[in-house]
Amino acid sequence: DTGVSQNPRHKITKRGQNVTFRCDPISEHNRLYWYRQTLGQGPEFLTYFQNEAQLEKSRLLSDRFSAERPKGSFSTLEIQRTEQGDSAMYLCASRRGTVGEQFFGPGTRLTVL
Amino acid sequence: KNEVEQSPQNLTAQEGEFITINCSYSVGISALHWLQQHPGGGIVSLFMLSSGKKKHGRLIATINIQEKHSSLHITASHPRDSAVYICAVGDGNYQLIWGAGTKLIIKP
Numbered sequence: 001d002t003g004v005s006q007n008p009r010h011k012i013t014k015r016g017q018n019v020t021f022r023c024d025p026i027s028e029h030n031r032l033y034w035y036r037q038t039l040g041q042g043p044e045f046l047t048y049f050q051n052e053a054q055l056e057k058s059r060l061l062s063d064r065f066s067a068e069r070p071k072g073s074f075s076t077l078e079i080q081r082t083e084q085g086d087s088a089m090y091l092c093a094s095r096r097g098t099v100g101e102q103f104f105g106p107g108t109r110l111t112v113l
Numbered sequence: 114k115n116e117v118e119q120s121p122q123n124l125t126a127q128e129g130e131f132i133t134i135n136c137s138y139s140v141g142i143s144a145l146h147w148l149q150q151h152p153g154g155g156i157v158s159l160f161m162l163s164s165g166k167k168k169h170g171r172l173i174a175t176i177n178i179q180e181k182h183s184s185l186h187i188t189a190s191h192p193r194d195s196a197v198y199i200c201a202v203g204d205g206n207y208q209l210i211w212g213a214g215t216k217l218i219i220k221p
Contacts, residue, residue, distance in 0.1 A: 006155075042199060042211035043156070056208075091156060102146070102209065106155035 004105035006092050012111045013082055020078045021108045025094030032075050033102065034067055035091040036060070043091055049075060082112045116140050119200050119212035127220055132187035134215045136200030139181065146209065147174050147185050148199045156199070159185070190219045 005024045013019050025032050030051050035043035046065070047057045051072035061067075064082075069075040079086055089109050093102040117138045126132055136145070147159040160167050160174040162183065167174050171190075176183040187194055200212040 042201075042213055043209075044211075045208050093156075101158055101161040103158060104148070104156040109153075 004092055004094050004103050006090075006105040006108050008108060009106060010109045010111075012113065014113050015082060015084060017082055018078065018080045019082055019110060020076055021090055021092075021110075022074060022076050023092030023094075023105055024074045025092070026096075026103055027073075029094035029096050029100075029103070030072070031095045031097070032069055033093040033095075034075070034077050035093065037089040037091060037107075038087075046077075079110075082110075084112045086110060087112045115213070116210050117200055117202055117212040119198075119215050121215060122213065123216045123218075125218045125220065126190055128191060130190050130219075132190050132194070132217065132219075134185045134198050134200075134217070136183045136185070136212055137181060138183075138200075138202045138210075140202065140210065142202040144203045145176055145183050146201045146203065147183070148201060150197045150199060150214070152196075159198075187217075192219045192221050195219050 004026060007022045011019055033048040034046040036046055037043040044060055045058050046061050047067050049069040052069050064080045067077045087110055089107045091107045092105040095102045120135045144161050144163045146161050149157045149159050162174055162176045171188045173186040195218050197214040197216050199214045201209040203209055
């Protein structure tokens with residue numbers, strides 16, 4: 001296993017368009033996390049899954065954001081009607097169990113024009 | 114006051130110097146993480162600590178649970194060590210609480 005992968009690595013879109021990102025975690029990891037990082041800031045928690053169940057969502061996750069992990073493996077994060085303020089690096093991490101180390105993907109950098 | 118504070122915010126040093134980055138936290142934790150982020154890049158986990166000391170190559174991380182303090186040390190620093198180093202604490206639930214990061218520049 002080569003670790004956590006994310007696609008695409010970069011996405012440029014126009015304001016108002018919808019975008020979808022994918023995260024493939026390490027295969028035996030049951031927990032999957034999404035974070036957002038804006039320039040010069042630390043990552044902010046968005047949501048996490050245990051297997052296919054979405055257990056927690058940050059208040060940062062407006063109704064334009066939705067995340068799924070349909071079979072408890074890969075996850076998608078969709079942003080509808082993108083705004084310029086959505087421009088950020090979207091990071092995915094996975095881990096085994098509740099106390100293991102989180103392993104991060106390379107991130108998807110979103111630019112909304 | 115932030116729950117996780119790092120110091121310094123920025124650090125510039127010459128190649129070969131011994132580097133120390135500090136992290137203090139004010140919440141109860143299950144574990145403390147040190148992570149590295151290169152410009153434009155993803156995040157790499159360096160250490161996860163719940164007590165004592167860990168060493169990987171030239172990197173050493175220590176934690177003092179009683180004092181709620183951790184340090185990351187880099188021995189014989191090299192320009193390729195230049196990155197942002199982030200301290201994050203796990204609160205035992207689902208979140209990592211992140212420090213603001215320390216931007217390290219090692220000059221040749």
